[in-house]
Amino acid sequence: MAFVRFNLFYLARPRLNHVAVYDPKLASVWPALHAEIGEEAMASFPNGFLALAIFSLLAIAARAQLSPAFYATTCPNLQSIVRSVIAQVVAQEPRMGASMIRLFFHDCFVNGCDASVLLDDTPTMAGEKNAMGNMNSLRGYEAVDAIKSRVEAACRATVSCADVVALAARDSVSLLGGPSWTV
Numbered sequence: 001m002a003f004v005r006f007n008l009f010y011l012a013r014p015r016l017n018h019v020a021v022y023d024p025k026l027a028s029v030w031p032a033l034h035a036e037i038g039e040e041a042m043a044s045f046p047n048g049f050l051a052l053a054i055f056s057l058l059a060i061a062a063r064a065q066l067s068p069a070f071y072a073t074t075c076p077n078l079q080s081i082v083r084s085v086i087a088q089v090v091a092q093e094p095r096m097g098a099s100m101i102r103l104f105f106h107d108c109f110v111n112g113c114d115a116s117v118l119l120d121d122t123p124t125m126a127g128e129k130n131a132m133g134n135m136n137s138l139r140g141y142e143a144v145d146a147i148k149s150r151v152e153a154a155c156r157a158t159v160s161c162a163d164v165v166a167l168a169a170r171d172s173v174s175l176l177g178g179p180s181w182t183v
């Protein structure tokens with residue numbers, strides 16, 4: 001019970017700084033104050049609890065999104081599709097492997113890793129493809145398009161462009177004799 005009571009006040013703490021010095025023994029001296037603080041703490045409990053629950057769910061969701069098995073059930077052939085297309089591409093032109101790892105780096109170039117380096121301009125918005133540092137310099141869009149069309153045929157609207165670029169970069173490096181890593 002004492003544990004429950006401590007947690008109750010801990011969760012309510014951000015809104016109830018004065019509770020830090022609250023002593024239940026004062027209840028006999030100031031019954032009105034006791035009632036007031038008790039009610040306020042009870043009223044704050046759902047807010048604190050809700051915030052904690054939402055935070056926990058977000059933490060779980062973030063972990064799930066970073067799993068290497070994220071597409072294991074929704075797009076089980078993803079890894080083999082990417083690898084087979086990249087194998088053809090680098091066999092034809094080994095430099096494309098270098099271009100793919102650069103594309104992966106530049107995917108986080110404009111305003112960090114948000115959006116995608118694959119975005120074209122629209123009439124109302126500048127895309128990343130033609131941003132400074134990317135325009136007329138990056139290569140490999142055709143390889144990504146080839147992967148993307150095969151991935152879309154296998155599992156429609158499931159795999160993100162960023163994940164395709166990350167897998168393509170990894171496979172380019174490993175197929176050209178470099179190290180490999182889990183994506």
Ligand code: HEM
Pocket residue numbers: 095098099101102105136137138139
């Ligand atoms: C801020 C740091 C960097 C700068 C300023 C920079 C700059 C450049 C420039 C100017 C080129 C030549 C582009 C052209 O010929 O049009 C280039 C090519 C390249 N960069 Fe970087 N780079 C940086 C970081 C990186 C990183 C971190 C990687 C790898 C993850 C990388 C990989 C490459 C590759 C592979 C090429 C050759 C691409 C190709 O032949 O298609 N660079 N870089």
